[in-house]
Amino acid sequence: MIRIENLAKTFGAKRAVDGVSFAVERGEVLGFLGPNGAGKSTTMRMITGFIPPTEGTVRVGAHDVVESPLQAKRLIGYLPEAAPSYPDMTVEGFLSFAADMRGLAGDTKKRAIGRVVERCFLASVIHQSIDTLSKGYRHRTCLAQALIHDPEVLILDEPTDGLDPNQKHEVRNLIRELGASKAIVFSTHILEEVDAACSRAIIIDRGKIVANGTPAELRAMSVFAGAVTLQASGADTETMTAKLAALDGVARVEAVDGALRAYPRDSSASGRLVRTVVELAAREGWQLDGLRTEEGQLDEVFRRITLPDTVKAPSR
């Protein structure tokens, strides 16, 4: 549904987005991650046709966003980062305006408004003027506007920003549910959301894509992925560390909070690692008090690939 090729945007001398390519199909929820100023919002603004790209193409459905903007925009529902709305309007007036702009009328319009009001939990504030609403409600009013025409493509810029934990949960569920039948791109800072809602994630840094994969694939990039952590007694820590380090497939051993963590040499060694460790413990007569295989941590992956080189070098 969304096909982006070599997208670039230059503001003065700064290259905010630098050669980004990816595609999102129907049924996919793409999480768009990256530090502040990485180019997430700029990319989304180019997809939705708000700002023209300096280079590259964006196709939404069968339409090029630059060449046939109106056809492309009809397919898109967009929640901008600041969730803007007209403060002097009531929630109902604003949604009615959005419906009119989308060409909905009569019963279809009434049903569409009813549907998004229910979906975004706005029923209690429907007749209130938007400037009297709290941030969470204003945010959801703008989200409702994006959903009003049941679009095939949803672009959501930080949809859970400023919501309380319950609302965050609801919105994540909503995204996952909608993702079954739509192509969705949403940006976030919150890494748990990638697990909670995405089928795929892209990490962007300084305008370039630095990682692209399923949440599990991204986690596997972590240095922790496949590491075995064990708590055992029966020998002193030095002996255990030495014996573990001597095992085939173990790169290094590290003491963590009274336990020992053995890192695999490479990803092919990680599958067998836990068995080798158990066999060693049995051979040496250690009593195992705890044993687990690490899954890898998204935040560690995120930090490692988005921090400048000078900062990340010593942490390895």
Added chain:
Amino acid sequence: MSAGHMISTIARRELTSYFASPVAYVFLVIFLLLTGFFTFTAGAFFERGEASLASFFMWHPWLYLVLVPAVGMRLWSEERRAGTLELLFTLPIAPWQAILGKFLASWLFLAIALGLSFPVILTVNVLGEPDNGQILAGYLGSLLMAGAYLAVTCMTSAMTRNQVVSFILSVVILLFLILAGFTPVTDLLVRWASPAFVDTVAAFSVMTHFDGFQRGVIDSRDLLFFLSVIGFALFATGVILRNHRAG
């Protein structure tokens, strides 16, 4: 979805937002008070002893100088400030339709304000036998002039997210458009510049082109002048907004 549907949707929203705030009512009251004051007191309506609205229309270029920018200054600057510009330009609407829709809504608002000054017509008709055709031409000219002022304000409000800056910019531009043809100024110019030069400068002035309407003459050149100011300023608005989005 036709262009007409999009334009009228935008215009309706804009017009509703005028009346949703006290600004509209404050403006209407002030506009009517000021026209009344200028016509009857400063314009010496009764002392003139003639059945015409000359003392009513002669103040309009000056009255609009302050009041029209006040109506139009928020048109685009507010969209920029609140971020709704991003919402508007990601909806399936062509930019010219949005520009025209917002302009027409504000123009209609000014037309309502102007229309509410109808008691002066009744007054002058009760007191004497005025040329109602001339009065109608005056109203038409006044409305066109308001439209031209508004289009200029539309343009300045697209330049900035700050309403005050937009107001001041448009007052300065409009002041130039008035003074270029204001008799005391042209009399001064003619002392050292050639009459052809003075005439060329004056041809850009709203005063020169509003003059005919006040006398009851609807000249196609005057019509064309106001319509082309509107057209040019709205086109410039489109260019400014496009450049703003392109960054």
